[in-house]
Amino acid sequence: MEKKLIFSGLLAGAVGGLTAWIFALLFAEPLIDRAIAYEDGRAAAQEALDRAAGFAIPAEEGGDVVSRGIQSTLGLGVGLFAFGLAMGALFAVTYAVCLGRTGQIRARPLALLVAAAGFVTVSLIPFIKYPANPPAASNDETVGDRASLFLLTLVIGVLVAVIATAVGQQLKLRLGTWNAALIAGAGFVAVIAIALLILPPLGHLDANVAATGAEHNTETPRALRDPDGTIVFPGFPADVLAEFRVYSVAAQALLWAVIGLVFAPLADRLLRSGQRPGVAPPQRETVGI
Amino acid sequence: MSSTTPTAHTTTAATPLVIPTSAAMTWLMGTTALAMIVYYFIGVEQGATAIFNGAQVHEFVHDARHFLGFPCH
Ligand SMILES: [Zn+2]
Numbered sequence: 001m002e003k004k005l006i007f008s009g010l011l012a013g014a015v016g017g018l019t020a021w022i023f024a025l026l027f028a029e030p031l032i033d034r035a036i037a038y039e040d041g042r043a044a045a046q047e048a049l050d051r052a053a054g055f056a057i058p059a060e061e062g063g064d065v066v067s068r069g070i071q072s073t074l075g076l077g078v079g080l081f082a083f084g085l086a087m088g089a090l091f092a093v094t095y096a097v098c099l100g101r102t103g104q105i106r107a108r109p110l111a112l113l114v115a116a117a118g119f120v121t122v123s124l125i126p127f128i129k130y131p132a133n134p135p136a137a138s139n140d141e142t143v144g145d146r147a148s149l150f151l152l153t154l155v156i157g158v159l160v161a162v163i164a165t166a167v168g169q170q171l172k173l174r175l176g177t178w179n180a181a182l183i184a185g186a187g188f189v190a191v192i193a194i195a196l197l198i199l200p201p202l203g204h205l206d207a208n209v210a211a212t213g214a215e216h217n218t219e220t221p222r223a224l225r226d227p228d229g230t231i232v233f234p235g236f237p238a239d240v241l242a243e244f245r246v247y248s249v250a251a252q253a254l255l256w257a258v259i260g261l262v263f264a265p266l267a268d269r270l271l272r273s274g275q276r277p278g279v280a281p282p283q284r285e286t287v288g289i
Numbered sequence: 290m291s292s293t294t295p296t297a298h299t300t301t302a303a304t305p306l307v308i309p310t311s312a313a314m315t316w317l318m319g320t321t322a323l324a325m326i327v328y329y330f331i332g333v334e335q336g337a338t339a340i341f342n343g344a345q346v347h348e349f350v351h352d353a354r355h356f357l358g359f360p361c362h
Contacts, residue, residue, distance in 0.1 A: 079353020132358035146360035147337030
């Protein structure tokens, strides 16, 4: 059974990953192009400033290891497809563990609930505190801190979700399903909200405070100024940032929705066939005996 | 049943009670580990940390990494 569930999860994840790929080709790539155009323009403006100040200009680094043409099509697709497979696999494992341990929720609704939990813990909670950024909207020096904080939000979300589910199952015996679910859900939201408030904003990281001289909320590139304080290149375009983030979280909602919806009927069929082991095989197959 | 000495005829009959749970655990744990490795290579490798030298993995999945919200450049 667990093998069949895992296979179903991989199938659902593959469909979800392909869906996310098509979505990303349509909505993400135009924004990534605009972000890279900003990056190039800003680099040129910075170089002009450095030249005027008499700094040595570092030699141009060798070309891209992987061309932009590959990155924006095949690389994007392989990345999203593999991510879909991985999430489909984790989804199936979670689903298998939940079976028989989360009350009498039936196969298909359980699939949608597990998919919703996957979206909230893996995608949404990290996104709320540390949202997706297009290229050139982050500080390279903080990538280690940002990766740690991003993964920390994910781990906190998963742990608190597991605890809330277990607590909810206990409360259900005394309070009934509805009240237990409400209390466990409210507790989950409260603990996550507190954790996200405690975690530092990216602008407060040491490297960013050192670079900007102040505790800004984010590390999004601000306008580039010459020594007189005149703006020579604008800050990162707000529209590109906002649209990229909306599409990022939408793509992940889409991915998890597809995983849940593809998996639900597959699991329903698997569990129905598994529920009646004593039922005689169909008439046609027994005729020859 | 499960305590009978394993002989050619009884092993297959005696073990099924025990094997399914541990076999299921192996499959579930193995799947989880593989999925986490894939997650790592798409989201983190050759960024914050690196197992392989160079930037091929990072560059190839670069756009997916940004779009999925992983920290990058
Ligand atoms: Zn990047």
